Amino acid sequence: MRSRHRGFMVIVAVSMIAFVALALAVVMQTLAADARNSDELAQAAQLRQLLTAGELTARAMIEQNQLPESDSTVPVPLPRQLQDGGARLSLRMVSDGQNLTSHIDAKLSAQHHASGTIRWHRDGNSWQLASIDSDER
16 A cells, blocks of 8 residues: 555656756746846847937937038047947938938948938038938848
């Protein structure tokens, strides 16, 4: 009779170990998915910050009347930490005299990049913001 109880206890113990292993696998998979999701959200936030920096740079250049040659690309300086990580930010402005379009390209890596377009319209001696569009990829 004792061996029947011992056999049952071994089956219960092995079942418990299998259940714990399965639960641990599910938890690990969930944690890995959360880590990937957090990384993607951080990359998207960083790209939005780069686009904002590009917009502020374009606005400063316009306010200071320091527009680059039309259709030339100007690199925007970034902090060393971002540069070392491969981040790049560039600004290209195209004007026809009455309208000015600022194209902003932000890149964190080959997989993470975004672009934005800002349109300005001349109103007398100043430029007025007309529209802002962005595209994260």
